[in-house]
Amino acid sequence: MMRFDSLKGWLDWQESLHPLAIDLGLERAAQVFHALNPDCLKPPTITVAGTNGKGSCIAYLEAIYRAQGYRVGAYSSPHILKYNERIKIDGKPVSDELICAAFARIEAVRGNTSLSYFEFGTLAALDIFWRSGLDVQLLEVGLGGRLDAVNIVDPDVALISSIGIDHVDWLGATREAIGREKAGIFRAKTPAIVGDCDPPASLLQSAIDKNALLYCIGKDFGFKKQMTTWNWFAGDRHIRQIPEPGLKGEHQYRNASAVILAVEVLSKILPVSDKSIRTGLKNSHLLGRFQLINDKIPILLDVGHNPEAVKTLVDYLIRNFPGKRIHAIFSMMKDKDIASVINIMNPVVYDWFFAPLSNPRAATESIMREIFSQSSATKVSFGFNGFAQAYEAAKSQSLENDLLLVFGSFFLVSDCLNEFEKR
Incomplete structure (x- = not known):
């Protein structure tokens, strides 16, 4: 069994361990996850997929739940400055020690199951999160959805920010093919939120096939911009005079709207005030986005x-x-x-x-x-x-x-x- 005394040692070894940098499929990661966590313990979970906007949605969710005082874990990729940015608790990247300990636990149960660099990181995040007494965990899909390692966990809410053309070698060359892959994070009787104004038919059909509770922007929820604020609505529920999102660009109103709905549909387990929603959206920030x-x-x-x-x-x-x-x-x-x-x-x-x-x-x-x-x-x-x-x-x-x-x-x-x- 391999053990390293530094995070760099572990990561260098992981990069060389698996023959493929990207190897989609859930069997290997799921097998190791069940060995690590036989009871499949997990905090309430929001999983976010999308061609663009995933990172923004995670940042908004993290800021809103933290504004409400919840203990939040957020997993995202790739990192920009340090690997630790991928696994955050309460807005702070976790320590090298915590990640190395998780890697050692994974290595102890992995047996001869080969894991990719991304799968190691995902398993480490899930392992750290369920041991950390979180109120909620936010998981960003790395690539696609259906076969991404993040999808070994059943979400309580699935959110898809947008569908565009990217990663064609793995996901297909059309929005229909890509939509089908991303809809792989949907679950039966579970809220499935779509922030794309023109979702492909394959995505809508997948939601029906899976019996997911589908909510689409422009149909089931939406937003209206005022001068310097904006309003959000879904059915009879309205939140008025929300400040401009902390992340810049017109598309961020769509991302923020989908996030508010995710918070709303989970509010029975995790109540959140309108004030925390306003504060969180306003105070969100992300490296490298405008x-x-x-x-x-x-x-x-x-x-x-x-x-x-x-x-x-x-x-x-x-x-x-x-x-x-x-x-x-x-x-x-x-x-x-x-x-x-x-x-x-x-x-x-x-x-x-x-x-x-x-x-x-x-x-x-x-x-x-x-x-x-x-x-x-x-x-x-x-x-x-x-x-x-x-x-x-x-x-x-x-x-x-x-x-x-x-x-x-x-x-x-x-x-x-x-x-x-x-x-």
Whole structure:
């Protein structure tokens, strides 16, 4: 049995342990989970899936329940600065010691069941959470839904934030196929909340097939914006004069609306006041989501890495930075729809700076050169050894009223924030 005395030791070993980085399926993780937790003990659980907006929904739920004074566990991925960000209790990443102890417990019962890096992390979160006396646990699906390791736990509420095209190699190339995968988190007689205004038929059909209690935005619940506040409603229930969500962008009203409904349908077990809902939504924050660093030339960071997320980013830039010259420091994973992302962004970008990443899944310079050569982008700079060089080059081309935009990948935003932390 392997044991390591540091979190880094455990994680390095986990990365090399399983033949596939992404290996969808529940059998392996479920088997180990039952060995760890034979009685399947769990706090009330909200599971969140979606192409975009999952992290935002988890952040809102966490802030609302904490504002009410509940003890909250939140599991999300990927992390931006430290692995521990994936497993939080009461808004704080748990310690290396706690994670290492969970890994040791997993290793003690795993036998010859092979687990991926993500499955190890998910099992550690679930193990830590049920031992920590939580009032509620919030679980973010890593990829898809049906076959994601998070789905070994039955949720008390399932929430799907949005359906877009991403991870086509695993989930399929259409919204219908992807919708079916994400609906895998639905359960019989359990609230299933959909925050996408135009859900695919496959998702609605899955809810019917599973006998889930389906709630769709625009039909069963919704919101109306006022001048500086907004109102939420579902049937006869109204919450008025809610402050703007702490996370920026028009799409956040949809995410926040779905979250309020999730809190409402669980209110019999976990009562929450309207005041806590208002406070939580207003005070939510997340690294790398339209995150502005105010410098002489301001820097906007966004982890958006698929066409849907990037359309939202364009909308945000047009509304909030009209007329500014935007210098994009950019990188993406090679399995993403890079060409579409460039074409969507190009009308608002003045010039591009490709920042290579050390991740083996990242697009290389030669891949990027090829894609850019077939796009309408004309001002593109290559030849940098990483984020810091690309950033300095972009900055040197910038004037005082410009904006530096760092986007396209969690890993790039992580490189950026690490760089600023060093400085």
